[in-house]
Amino acid sequence: MRVLVLGVGNLLLSDEGVGVRVVERLEAGWTLPEGVTALDGGTAGLALLDDVTACDHMLIVDCGRLDAAPGAVRVFEGAAAPAFFQRRISPHQIGLCDLLAAAALIGATPPGLTLIAVQPDSVALGLDLTPAGEAGAARALDLLLDRLAALGLAPAPRAAAA
Amino acid sequence: MSTRVVIDPVTRIEGHLRVDVEVDQGRVVKAWSSGQMWRGIETILKGRDPRDAWIYAQRICGVCTTVHAIASVRAVENALALPVPKNAQYIRNMIVCAHGIHDHIVHFYHLAALDWVDIVSALEGDAAGASALASSLSDWQGNGRLQMQDAKDRLGAFVGSGQLGVFASGYWGHPAMKLPPDANLMAAAHYLQALGVQRIANQIVAVLGAKSPHVQNLAVGGVANAINPDSQSTLTLERLYKVKALIDELGQFIHTAMMADVAAVGALYADWTGYGAGVTNYLSVPDLPLDEMGTRFALPGGHMPDGMGSFRAIADVNDAYFRDGVVEEVGHAWYDYEAQGALHPFEGETSPNYTDFQDDGKYSWIKAPSFRGERAQVGPLANVLAMAAAGHAPTLEHLTKLLAQAGAVAGAEIPLSALHSTIGRIAARAVRCAVLHDALAEQWTLLMENIASRDFDTFNRPVFPKGEIRGMGFHEAPRGVLSHWVVIEDGKIRNYRAVVPSTWNAGPRDDKGRPGPYEASLMDNPVADPELPLEVLRTVHSFDPCIACAIHMTDPEKRPIVQVKAF
Numbered sequence: 179m180r181v182l183v184l185g186v187g188n189l190l191l192s193d194e195g196v197g198v199r200v201v202e203r204l205e206a207g208w209t210l211p212e213g214v215t216a217l218d219g220g221t222a223g224l225a226l227l228d229d230v231t232a233c234d235h236m237l238i239v240d241c242g243r244l245d246a247a248p249g250a251v252r253v254f255e256g257a258a259a260p261a262f263f264q265r266r267i268s269p270h271q272i273g274l275c276d277l278l279a280a281a282a283l284i285g286a287t288p289p290g291l292t293l294i295a296v297q298p299d300s301v302a303l304g305l306d307l308t309p310a311g312e313a314g315a316a317r318a319l320d321l322l323l324d325r326l327a328a329l330g331l332a333p334a335p336r337a338a339a340a
Numbered sequence: 341m342s343t344r345v346v347i348d349p350v351t352r353i354e355g356h357l358r359v360d361v362e363v364d365q366g367r368v369v370k371a372w373s374s375g376q377m378w379r380g381i382e383t384i385l386k387g388r389d390p391r392d393a394w395i396y397a398q399r400i401c402g403v404c405t406t407v408h409a410i411a412s413v414r415a416v417e418n419a420l421a422l423p424v425p426k427n428a429q430y431i432r433n434m435i436v437c438a439h440g441i442h443d444h445i446v447h448f449y450h451l452a453a454l455d456w457v458d459i460v461s462a463l464e465g466d467a468a469g470a471s472a473l474a475s476s477l478s479d480w481q482g483n484g485r486l487q488m489q490d491a492k493d494r495l496g497a498f499v500g501s502g503q504l505g506v507f508a509s510g511y512w513g514h515p516a517m518k519l520p521p522d523a524n525l526m527a528a529a530h531y532l533q534a535l536g537v538q539r540i541a542n543q544i545v546a547v548l549g550a551k552s553p554h555v556q557n558l559a560v561g562g563v564a565n566a567i568n569p570d571s572q573s574t575l576t577l578e579r580l581y582k583v584k585a586l587i588d589e590l591g592q593f594i595h596t597a598m599m600a601d602v603a604a605v606g607a608l609y610a611d612w613t614g615y616g617a618g619v620t621n622y623l624s625v626p627d628l629p630l631d632e633m634g635t636r637f638a639l640p641g642g643h644m645p646d647g648m649g650s651f652r653a654i655a656d657v658n659d660a661y662f663r664d665g666v667v668e669e670v671g672h673a674w675y676d677y678e679a680q681g682a683l684h685p686f687e688g689e690t691s692p693n694y695t696d697f698q699d700d701g702k703y704s705w706i707k708a709p710s711f712r713g714e715r716a717q718v719g720p721l722a723n724v725l726a727m728a729a730a731g732h733a734p735t736l737e738h739l740t741k742l743l744a745q746a747g748a749v750a751g752a753e754i755p756l757s758a759l760h761s762t763i764g765r766i767a768a769r770a771v772r773c774a775v776l777h778d779a780l781a782e783q784w785t786l787l788m789e790n791i792a793s794r795d796f797d798t799f800n801r802p803v804f805p806k807g808e809i810r811g812m813g814f815h816e817a818p819r820g821v822l823s824h825w826v827v828i829e830d831g832k833i834r835n836y837r838a839v840v841p842s843t844w845n846a847g848p849r850d851d852k853g854r855p856g857p858y859e860a861s862l863m864d865n866p867v868a869d870p871e872l873p874l875e876v877l878r879t880v881h882s883f884d885p886c887i888a889c890a891i892h893m894t895d896p897e898k899r900p901i902v903q904v905k906a907f
Contacts, residue, residue, distance in 0.1 A: 189399050190384055220399060222553035224446055228539040228546075280450075283498055284535050303380040305396075 179213055181331055182233035182288070183322065184226070186219040186240045186274065193248075193298030193311035197239040200294075200318050208333035214326065223277050230281050235290030237325060238274070239318055241298045248299030248310035251317040253325075259293040292325055294318050342369060343870045347877065357846060357885050359858070360697075361876055363867045368876065371855070371862035373846050374697065375706035382690050385836040390416045390828050391560045391802060393836065397824065398554055400838065406439040406545065407817040408824070408838065409558050414634075415824040416560045416802070418657050419811025423632035425797040428562035430787035431575075433628040433638070434583070435549050436815070437780035441590065442541035443818035444720070444773035447884045448602060449534035452766060455878045456605050457519060457527040460512040463496055465525025474526045477745070478600035480593065482533045483526075491529035511874040516866075519608055527605070530597050537593045544586050544780075547579055562799035567791060580788065587781050594777050602770035603742050606763050607749035616762030616879040618861025620647035621714045622722035623844070625654050625662065625823075627816040628779055630786075638779055640730035641723055641816055643711070647760055651729035661712075663812055666823065666839060668707040671851035675707065682710070682851070685825035685837035686810055704848040708856060709839055717857040718820025718844040719883060721759060721768035727775070728756075738774040742767055762861070765882040804831035817841055819884050845883050858883060 185201030188194045198218050205216050215233070219226050230236060238259070244252050281287045296314035307315055326332055342364040362370035381400050385393055394412035398405040410432060417424060424432075467489035474483035511517070519527070542553075548565070549555030557564045566574040606613075621644075628638035635656050642653040643661070654662045667682035676693040677683055697703045710716065727735035739756075746767070747754045758764055807830065814823045819841035827835040847856040855863075858880055865875050 190381065190396065217551070218554060220405065220554055221401070222405070224450065224535075224538060225442070225542055225553040227535065228542055280535050283494060283532060285494065303383060305384065 179235065179329065179331070180233045181214045181326065181329060182229055182236045183214065183216040183326075184219045184229070184236060184238045185217070186221065186238065188221050189305060190303060191301045192304040192306060193296070193308055193314075194241055194301040195305075196241045196296045196298065196307060196311055196315050196318070199307060200239045200315050200322060203315070203319055204322065204333070206336075208323070208335055210333050211331050214331050214333070223274070224280060226277055227280055230277060230288060231284065231286035233288050235292070235329060236288040237292045237294065237322060239294045239322060240274075240296070241301075242295035244295060244297040246297045248297055248308070249312075249314035249317070250297040251314055251321060252295050253321055254293040254295065256291055259291045290329075294321050294325075345867070345870050345873050345876065347873060347880075357880075359862070359876060359880055361862055361865075361867070361873070363870050363873075366866055366868065368862045368865045368867060371859040372699065372703055373706075373848060373856055373858040373880075374704040375842075375846060380690070381838060382688070382836050385833050388833050389831070390419070390804070390826060390833055393826065393833060394558055394560070397838065400840075404443070404817060404819070405554050406435060406549070407815055407822055409555055410436060411813045411815040411817075411822050411824040411838070412826075413558050413560050414657070414813025414815065415811045415826045416813070416828070417811070418813055419809040419826055419828055420560075420802055420804070421633075422561055422802055423800055424629075424634070425562050425795075425800060426630075426632060426790050427567055427787060427795065427798045429629050429632070429634075430783050430790065431548055431563050431565055431798070432558070433783040434780055434787070435545055435555060436628065437776045437783060438541045438544035438548075440776045440818045441594065441773055441780065442538050442545070443884075444769050444776070445534055445538045445541065445594070445598065447769060447818070448598065448766065448773075449531045450538075451884065452881045453527060453531060453601075453605070455511075455874060455881055456517070456609060457531070458512050458514075458517040458524050459495060459528055460499065461517065461519070461521050462524035462528040463492060463499065465492065465521035465523075465528075467492060467525070469522035470525040470529065473522050474529075474597075474600075477604055477749075478596040480530075480597035480600070482530065482593075482597065487533075488525055488529050491532050492525060494532060495528055511872055511877075514872055514874045515868050516874050516878075519605075523604065523608065527601055530601055533597070534593070537590065540586050540590045544583055544590075547583055547586075548575075559799055561802045562797075565798055567796045567798055580784070584784055587777075587784060591777050591781070594774055599738070599742055599770055599774060600745065602767055603745035604749050606742075606767050607746040607754075609763055610746075610750050610752075610754070610758075612763040612878070613754070613758035613761040615865050615875075616765070616861045616882060617760040618859075618863070619715050619717040619855075619857040620760055621645055621711070621716045622647055622725055623711050623716040623718050623821055624723035624726045625814045625816050625821050626656070627814075628783065638782065639723075639775070639816065640727050640732055641821075642726045642730065643716075644722070644725055644729060645714070647725065648757065651726060653726075653730060657812060657814055662814070665712040666709060668709045668839065668843070669851045670707050672702055672848040673704050673707045674702050685812075685823070685839055686827055686835065688825070688835065688837040706843055706847045708847040708850040709843050710850055715847075715850060715854050715856060715860070716844060718841050719765065719768075720772040720818070720820070721765045722820060723816055724768040724771050724775075725759065732775075734775050734778045735771065738771045742771055762865075762879045762882045769884070804828065806830055808834070820844060842883075842885060846885060858885075 299310035624641035626637035
């Protein structure tokens with residue numbers, strides 16, 4: 179089983195980059211088992227097609243408007259995930275939506291799809307997450323680790339991080 | 341009575357651009373191009389280590405990550421007069437070429453083609469007819485009847501599922517769609533095949549640049565790729581031969597299917613060679629440096645003030661003709677300068693002053709740049725015209741071939757002057773894609789020869805002096821001239837400016853009221869139905885708008901993909 183962990187967002191816009199920050203922390207603190215690839219997708223669209231079509235399950239971490247308190251996290255599974263994109267609550271989801279459509283067109287949609295979305299507090303210019311964004315990132319990372327464990331691919335904490 | 345049409349946003353995938361046109365008796369009589377979000381990279385970089393600038397700069401845009409990274413390291417190296425080892429130049433050049441090829445393929449097939457190719461009509465095409473047509477145009481291996489049938493089946497299933505997705509904003513059945521069903525099916529089949537082909541270009545970037553979409557191998561002073569022909573952990577010969585195989589595979593598609601498709605679309609829409617010229621003062625820069633100080637380039641660039649006759653080559657990054665010739669104005673942009681007038685990028689300021697959209701006042705977050713006192717169009721058309729004027733042999737060869745093939749389909753000779761148009765920009769992009777592919781193969785050979793001479797250097801360590809230094813890095817990016825300008829004081833960034841291709845092309849009127857290239861190119865465009873302004877999109881899309889880098893990225897409000905208002 180090949181799993182792609184895809185963090186998306188713009189690092190220049192504080193909480194907008196939360197998906198990328200979560201993936202950075204995953205890679206820094208954990209050793210990923212064979213078959214799991216973590217990717218900082220930034221705000222790219224079609225450039226990610228190769229990675230997306232090569233996996234059996236895609237875990238996307240992104241910010242999104244959840245109509246919830248800043249830092250809140252929601253998980254969407256399977257068909258609920260693309261439907262979520264169609265609400266287009268984050269600008270690069272236009273790219274993600276097209277990316278999934280392109281994968282479908284060439285008959286290579288990943289069979290499994292999970293979206294972990296974090297409600298941003300601020301998307302103003304800045305490289306750091308807000309305190310609420312930090313809390314959301316921590317929750318998203320926990321949920322991501324749980325999800326990987328449920329797939330039988332639990333990452334191992336790095337010794338140095340302990 | 342005139343009709344005002346607002347298209348907001350206009351880009352198919354990334355970014356956020358608003359275009360307003362006033363239509364009178366079926367023609368555009370007035371146009372405004374407006375960037376709807378503010379860009380703040382300059383603010384973020386202030387005070388940072390210049391060696392890290394490229395890491396942040398490549399986040400300006402999700403589509404053009406690599407180009408901002410390249411321009412950024414070049415700017416800092418220029419400030420330091422730092423030599424870049426030949427291996428590093430060749431590796432960077434290969435990344436630049438592969439990225440440009442990727443961008444051009446995706447633009448034509450996945451962004452622009454849907455303005456000209458009717459996907460719904462393709463479903464009525466006949467696989468045998470489409471195959472016969474495709475085979476008459478090129479010997480691409482994907483032209484078979486079964487491949488056309490497969491494409492038709494896939495599209496049918498996709499459209500039938502009700503999830504139009506990428507096709508949702510198409511103007512299917514619009515009276516300006518002119519291709520017969522078989523031609524639409526051929527193009528649609530190649531659209532699907534191109535989804536696979538663009539991955540090959542990405543794989544080349546990934547092997548050389550470590551991780552796509554964000555390259556990780558750059559450094560001020562060279563690249564982080566260690567070269568050791570005997571080691572498995574570095575850039576090995578095995579990996580380089582894998583890159584060569586990918587280059588060859590990529591070329592089969594570009595030189596056959598893509599060139600033929602562009603020629604056919606151009607010929608069947610020959611009336612569009614009469615629209616969209618706009619600003620014919622063209623600017624491009626040389627690229628693919630061949631020596632350590634960047635004084636010789638594989639691809640020429642320069643200034644063509646009237647589009648055809650005179651050509652002034654830009655020698656290198658220290659050529660004052662370019663360096664001193666760039667200014668930006670904000671009379672019609674949502675900024676204020678401390679004093680009136682234009683500012684050179686080294687002196688650039690970013691003080692926002694948002695008003696509403698004012699037809700005769702401020703209406704865009706994009707500044708209005710000019711080159712030596714005139715508005716300038718940048719992009720593959722500007723560059724192809726310059727390379728042809730400079731006598732660059734591969735450019736002349738591919739350009740002649742494309743015009744001849746289009747002429748054969750149209751049944752009439754197509755002159756070079758036809759390039760000053762909406763369809764000309766699309767044709768020039770295909771020519772540049774073919775030129776980039778040749779150059780990619782050439783840079784691969786140069787790298788292999790240099791390694792064979794036992795030169796393994798890839799990096800020179802930068803040392804920052806006390807006091808102020810200034811540098812500029814330019815890059816002929818997929819959408820045209822990109823320049824990054826940096827002022828460094830005591831080893832920290834004091835000022836940073838990115839004058840991006842979409843600033844040149846999508847900028848608003850300047851202080852004298854002269855329109856930018858998007859705006860000028862829309863004048864006199866036909867608009868058959870103001871409710872469905874496909875013709876406006878054709879011209880704007882021909883520039884390959886990628887507005888994310890010209891302006892700020894986010895939009896907190898929900899917006900439909902294309903909101904057309906006509907009143």
